[in-house]
Amino acid sequence: MLVLKNLPRSPAGAIGLAMLLVTLLATVLTPWLSPWDPYALDFGAAMQAPSASHWFGTDNFGRDIFTRVMAGAVFDLRLALICVFVPMAFGVAVGMVAGFFGGWVDAALMRLTDIVWAFPFYVLVLAIVGVLGASETNLYVAFFLVNWIGYARIVRGETMLISRLEYIEATRVLRFGRIRVMARHVLPNAVTPALVYSMSDVVLTVQAIAAMSFFGLGVQPPAPEWGILIVESIDYMREAPWMTLFPGLAIVWIGIAFSLLGEGLSTALKPKG
Amino acid sequence: MMNRLNFRAVLLATTMSLAGLAAQAETLRMAMGYDPVSLDPIATSDNGSIWTQLLIYDTLVRPDATGEKLEPGLAESWTVSDDGLTIGFKLRDAKFSDGTPVTPQDVQFSIERAASEDSGWGRFYRPITSFEIPNDHEIVMHLAEPFTPAFNNLALFAAAILPKAEVEAKGQAFFDAPIGSGPFVLKKWTRGSALELTKNPYYWQAGKPAVDDAVLEVVTEPSARAIKLEAGEVDVALDPPLNQIKDLQSKPGVVIGEVIPYRADFVQLNTRYAPLGDEKVRQALNYAIDKDALIKGVLYGAGKPAASAMPVMAYADPDLKPYPHDLAKAKELLAEAGYPDGFEAEMLVDSGIATQRNTAIALQAMLSQVGVRVKIQMLESGTQWETTKAGNYQMSLSYTTSDTIDPDQIIGFVAVNPERANAYHTEWKSDRLNDLYAQERQTVNGPERGAMFQDMIRILHDGAPYIYLYHPATVWAQKDYVKGFSVLPTSNFRLEDVTIEK
Numbered sequence: 001m002l003v004l005k006n007l008p009r010s011p012a013g014a015i016g017l018a019m020l021l022v023t024l025l026a027t028v029l030t031p032w033l034s035p036w037d038p039y040a041l042d043f044g045a046a047m048q049a050p051s052a053s054h055w056f057g058t059d060n061f062g063r064d065i066f067t068r069v070m071a072g073a074v075f076d077l078r079l080a081l082i083c084v085f086v087p088m089a090f091g092v093a094v095g096m097v098a099g100f101f102g103g104w105v106d107a108a109l110m111r112l113t114d115i116v117w118a119f120p121f122y123v124l125v126l127a128i129v130g131v132l133g134a135s136e137t138n139l140y141v142a143f144f145l146v147n148w149i150g151y152a153r154i155v156r157g158e159t160m161l162i163s164r165l166e167y168i169e170a171t172r173v174l175r176f177g178r179i180r181v182m183a184r185h186v187l188p189n190a191v192t193p194a195l196v197y198s199m200s201d202v203v204l205t206v207q208a209i210a211a212m213s214f215f216g217l218g219v220q221p222p223a224p225e226w227g228i229l230i231v232e233s234i235d236y237m238r239e240a241p242w243m244t245l246f247p248g249l250a251i252v253w254i255g256i257a258f259s260l261l262g263e264g265l266s267t268a269l270k271p272k273g
Numbered sequence: 274m275m276n277r278l279n280f281r282a283v284l285l286a287t288t289m290s291l292a293g294l295a296a297q298a299e300t301l302r303m304a305m306g307y308d309p310v311s312l313d314p315i316a317t318s319d320n321g322s323i324w325t326q327l328l329i330y331d332t333l334v335r336p337d338a339t340g341e342k343l344e345p346g347l348a349e350s351w352t353v354s355d356d357g358l359t360i361g362f363k364l365r366d367a368k369f370s371d372g373t374p375v376t377p378q379d380v381q382f383s384i385e386r387a388a389s390e391d392s393g394w395g396r397f398y399r400p401i402t403s404f405e406i407p408n409d410h411e412i413v414m415h416l417a418e419p420f421t422p423a424f425n426n427l428a429l430f431a432a433a434i435l436p437k438a439e440v441e442a443k444g445q446a447f448f449d450a451p452i453g454s455g456p457f458v459l460k461k462w463t464r465g466s467a468l469e470l471t472k473n474p475y476y477w478q479a480g481k482p483a484v485d486d487a488v489l490e491v492v493t494e495p496s497a498r499a500i501k502l503e504a505g506e507v508d509v510a511l512d513p514p515l516n517q518i519k520d521l522q523s524k525p526g527v528v529i530g531e532v533i534p535y536r537a538d539f540v541q542l543n544t545r546y547a548p549l550g551d552e553k554v555r556q557a558l559n560y561a562i563d564k565d566a567l568i569k570g571v572l573y574g575a576g577k578p579a580a581s582a583m584p585v586m587a588y589a590d591p592d593l594k595p596y597p598h599d600l601a602k603a604k605e606l607l608a609e610a611g612y613p614d615g616f617e618a619e620m621l622v623d624s625g626i627a628t629q630r631n632t633a634i635a636l637q638a639m640l641s642q643v644g645v646r647v648k649i650q651m652l653e654s655g656t657q658w659e660t661t662k663a664g665n666y667q668m669s670l671s672y673t674t675s676d677t678i679d680p681d682q683i684i685g686f687v688a689v690n691p692e693r694a695n696a697y698h699t700e701w702k703s704d705r706l707n708d709l710y711a712q713e714r715q716t717v718n719g720p721e722r723g724a725m726f727q728d729m730i731r732i733l734h735d736g737a738p739y740i741y742l743y744h745p746a747t748v749w750a751q752k753d754y755v756k757g758f759s760v761l762p763t764s765n766f767r768l769e770d771v772t773i774e775k
Contacts, residue, residue, distance in 0.1 A: 043570030216624040216651040
């Protein structure tokens with residue numbers, strides 16, 4: 001709760017949070033803001049420039065791009081947040097166990113992370129989705145298998161440091177159970193850098209998800225996922241640049257929002273003194 | 274003063290002689306979207322390879338520019354016996370690009386090679402069982418039993434005439450630097466980038482080709498082809514993006530050409546998958562599609578609605594009308610079949626072609642109006658081909674083109690089961706159609722054979738193992754100084770008559 005109180009004090013964090021809230025609000029309010037259906041075709045209204053009725057213009061099927069970008073936010077944010085925070089929870093647990101127990105447990109878990117770490121991120125995700133086939137579920141599988149590594153490593157390092165501090169020594173003297181010590185005394189401190197890292201991870205993941213759709217390996221059309229909107233617009237870039245521009249800006253917007261939020265978090269969570 | 278004048282004179286002379294040189298070596302530059310795989314005519318079926326082969330090799334006979342008749346190629350004239358069992362050819366005085374004459378032995382070798390086990394087109398030529406060579410300019414082919422398409426099949430790229438001695442000496446290496454009797458010779462082939470052709474000095478049509486060199490640039494991105502044309506980097510761009518045609522047309526010096534070739538686009542329906550096994554369901558899907566909207570919205574007007582999976586070609590039935598757009602009828606048929614609320618199905622789509630992607634998205638929206646929920650699965654074209662071939666699909670957006678002017682090739686592919694491809698992997702089967710196919714192949718050309726084709730196509734139309742979509746036009750954009758260029762109904766193009774008039 002300290003975080004939420006301190007966050008608005010850092011200007012970067014406040015702006016990031018505001019940008020994110022605006023996005024969420026717009027997404028929720030889209031049905032009231034726009035009369036259009038993100039999926040319905042109307043060839044008569046194809047490729048219209050941005051106007052009062054179509055704020056972001058229309059695409060080659062006559063679909064309203066504002067509505068589609070907003071509907072796309074639901075896809076991209078859902079995918080990105082799940083693809084970051086589920087593996088994060090797993091990675092944090094693994095890292096804490098490795099750092100807290102040390103010895104062979106640590107060695108085994110860390111060699112496992114080494115193996116996954118040895119492959120470039122995109123190559124691994126592409127390979128997994130390539131083998132399993134392109135779908136939203138398989139996208140989750142691929143990111144779950146790859147994304148936890150970073151968190152495991154960060155948290156392991158933090159846990160090792162914290163375990164040597166006096167207050168943890170004190171819990172040993174008091175004969176607290178290991179689970180209780182890990183959950184109540186190690187976790188809150190060890191998780192901080194992981195949380196900051198997760199914000200930049202969201203940015204990277206949004207881009208990766210859009211990139212996967214771009215290659216045809218992610219969510220399938222007609223889902224208005226931003227990467228799909230961009231790949232569909234390429235052939236029309238010369239006559240209808242707004243088809244590419246607005247989904248592209250949406251990715252940039254979300255990227256900036258989470259970057260600023262991450263910066264705000266790291267300021268807010270920095271120990272004073 | 275004198276010096277300066279002299280200098281100007283020299284400069285002028287140099288410029289003029291340079292201009293003269295440029296005029297002497299005229300090059301036609303084209304951008305095409307396909308990357309040829311191989312120049313071995315019996316081993317290929319992709320458009321890039323076929324089109325290039327037809328510029329380098331000759332066939333005995335070939336489709337004329339209208340696509341309705343065959344005209345002489347390497348054969349000056351021919352006779353077909355009344356029973357169809359003997360075909361005699363008189364060869365013209367033609368030479369290969371290395372200067373050696375084209376002999377009947379080369380013809381026999383090439384056709385036997387096309388009929389061999391290594392050939393992807395063997396069954397087209399195996400009915401020709403023996404050859405007879407009465408003299409240096411004649412060859413007679415004998416068939417054991419009547420096979421009407423035999424003559425027409427000799428006009429196919431797979432029956433290209435190759436120099437026997439060269440192919441036997443070099444084996445597969447021959448096709449890296451092939452020798453043919455066609456208008457052009459391969460000068461340089463940079464795979465994935467360009468084919469440079471130069472004129473065959475021994476070409477049998479005197480004074481042709483009119484251009485000295487032709488460069489076929491491989492540009493896979495449609496927009497890039499259009500941009501290259503505008504920038505003056507190429508003289509002809511094949512298949513520019515259909516949505517940019519209007520814009521291109523308004524550019525000074527750019528001319529748009531359009532031809533509806535022998536092609537039909539459709540959705541293959543796997544009749545082994547439960548709801549699609551029912552004829553009523555398949556017909557309902559056909560009624561649910563608004564073909565005119567597809568042609569307007571996806572093809573930007575460049576096409577015609579299709580009544581079957583057969584291209585509109587010889588013996589086509591002008592009275593066969595496409596399924597009308599009738600949602601009520603579609604819902605009624607679905608209800609009768611026991612699917613009043615529709616069903617779910619997955620559709621495979623080639624991710625690499627914009628028109629296919631767009632058609633799929635439009636089809637999905639149209640089918641959703643009768644409750645059929647289509648899940649689109651984008652695949653790379655090779656994977657799509659393999660998956661449908663293995664029968665592991667429900668729906669697949671595809672098309673067929675005819676390389677010959679006789680409908681036998683395509684009907685065997687899209688409607689006959691098993692024959693070539695189990696009715697293009699729909700596994701649909703009509704015994705009546707199979708019988709007609711066997712009869713057609715033994716009936717001489719004429720109204721009787723024509724009626725058999727019309728019957729077969731009507732059965733195909735009613736059985737609806739496909740959702741019939743459209744016959745798209747082939748469009749090209751070219752500079753106005755290029756004269757005599759056209760895409761043929763068989764989708765390929767000839768360049769020997771093309772001139773550059775700058």
